[in-house]
Each structure stands twice: as C-alpha cells, then as structure tokens.
Amino acid sequence: MKIATxxxxxxxxxxxxxxxxxxxxxxxxxxxxxxxCEAPAFPVATFEAAGYRAEIVGQKAYNGVAVLACVxxxxxxxxxxxxxxxxxxxxxxxxxxAGLTLIGIxxxxxxxxxxxxxxxxxxxxxxxxxxxxxxxxxxxPFAILGDYNVCPTDADFAPGTLPAGDALVxxxxxxxxxxxxxxxxxxxxxxxxxxxxxxxxxxxxAGAWPRDQGLRIDHALLSPxxxxxxxxxxxxxxxxGRTQPSDHVPVLIxxxxxxxxx
DNA sequence: ATGACTGAGCATCTCAGA
Numbered sequence: 001m002k003i004a005t006x007x008x009x010x011x012x013x014x015x016x017x018x019x020x021x022x023x024x025x026x027x028x029x030x031x032x033x034x035x036x037c038e039a040p041a042f043p044v045a046t047f048e049a050a051g052y053r054a055e056i057v058g059q060k061a062y063n064g065v066a067v068l069a070c071v072x073x074x075x076x077x078x079x080x081x082x083x084x085x086x087x088x089x090x091x092x093x094x095x096x097x098a099g100l101t102l103i104g105i106x107x108x109x110x111x112x113x114x115x116x117x118x119x120x121x122x123x124x125x126x127x128x129x130x131x132x133x134x135x136x137x138x139x140x141p142f143a144i145l146g147d148y149n150v151c152p153t154d155a156d157f158a159p160g161t162l163p164a165g166d167a168l169v170x171x172x173x174x175x176x177x178x179x180x181x182x183x184x185x186x187x188x189x190x191x192x193x194x195x196x197x198x199x200x201x202x203x204x205x206a207g208a209w210p211r212d213q214g215l216r217i218d219h220a221l222l223s224p225x226x227x228x229x230x231x232x233x234x235x236x237x238x239x240x241g242r243t244q245p246s247d248h249v250p251v252l253i254x255x256x257x258x259x260x261x262x
Numbered sequence: 263a264t265g266a267c268t269g270a271g272c273a274t275c276t277c278a279g280a
Contacts, residue, residue, distance in 0.1 A: 009268075009269070009279080010268085010269055010270080012269095012270095013268085013269070034269095034279085036269065036270065037270090060270085060271085061269085061270045061271060061277090061278090062270080062277090062278070062279095109278080109279060109280060110280095111278085111279080111280065112277075112278055112279080113278095149279095149280070151280095157280095161280085162280070166280070167280080168280060201280075203267080203279090203280065204267035204268055204279095205266085205267050205268090206266095206267090208267095215280070217280075244268095247267090247268080247279080247280085
C-alpha cells in the first residue's frame, strides 16, 4: 500500500504536477495541503479522470486540505477533534480505508499573528496529540501524514535557513512534537533513514534549491501496527526541479499490508 | 556584476508562507 502527502501551494497552480505524479507513482492515497481554494474551485474532474476520488476541506485563499484515493474510503472527520467549534481554518481531514484510519494535516506555521498565532500552533499540536492518544487507546491502526511545520531536531534544517526563534524550531514546538511521537509513534522517514538529510521543502528564495538548503518538515507518523509493515519512505526530490514547482515535494510511504489485514 | 520568491485577493499592495 502506498500513502503519500504533498503540500502543493495552490492546487490550481499545481493541477498538472499532481496529475502527472499520480499517473507515474499511482499511490493508493494522497493527502494534499495548502490547496488555497474552496471546494467548488478544486479541479475534481482532472483527478477523477486518473481514477481518483477527491474529498476536500477547503477555504478561500489560505490553508485547505484534501485527499485523493483510488481505493474506497469514507471521511470520518473534517476538523481536528478538540479544537473550538468556531475554528474556521481548513487543516485536517481524517478517513477510513482498508481498516485503517488515515489523517492528513496542515499544522499551523506559527510565525504570523504574533503571540496569538504561535499560541494557536501550540493549541493545535495539543489537540493533535490528544487525538493520537485516543486512537492508540482504541488500538486503531493509523497514520498521520502532512505538513507539520516542525523541524524535530537541528539535523532537520540546513544551516542558515531558519532564524533563531523561528516557530518551526522553538523549544515549545519541538517539545510538543516529541510528546506526540513518544506516545509510541514512528517517524517513517526518520526510522528508515536515520541521520540522513532528506529535505522535504526548499524555500523559493535565496537559491535554496540549487544550494540544496532545505528543511524536513513534512512527516508521516505511524501507529505501532503500521510501523511493523513500513518498507519505504521517500521524499520525491525530482518534483522540486520541475518548472513552477511547489516549495514542498511529495513524501511517499510504502506499507507491506496484506489485503484486509486490519 | 548579476539577479532579486510565490500565490491569492473587493489587488497595482498586503498577507502568509517557512
């Protein structure tokens, strides 16, 4: 089973990139972040033509997540449980497929909106941890994939790419990320490629891509049962070298699951 | 000396991204 995540930085600007990638890689499930549009503007037909059903949690101009899948699935949540009912930011989608719970997230960046913006990021991480704990307690096999906007350690960003005190590396951010992982989850990319610089993002500015000065901020965290079946985890660097690319690349996870294993 | 980021939106600038 192939599961992937990709922050596309506008689905309308990246429609052909995503279509081509689906045709070439054929993931079972692909989570998208920063689609930057409401559901009616999402190019559903393009992906249906490739054999993928789309479900969209949209928002005008900012944020927005979606899932594309060529296997049957049901949407179980369109917002992160535990956030205030009036929260209007489109950052979470949760589905069930093949006996698994799969979650796509766009975790708040936290650098805008001053202290309130950063507090929102931390509150979001607290709610995500609570959701993961709930699923673990129920012994539900699950994975949480997406743009976490967290560099877990200093090995997860190229020197000079982030200012000190950036919300992606602040101690409170990292403490919450560790608290999530230490519930018993496995960082797929980190587990298979320890100590390697496998960037998932390169800024558009300052020649970050030609200099290979990137960040590792797109992650896939797996519950224990799914971690047992992990066989591959790969950021698709080639996508960053295409014309008019997203600043993030797809991250692909492969699981050796028997059919109806769960 | 060269080149300087990208996308969306009540838009020719501002906000957000990371």
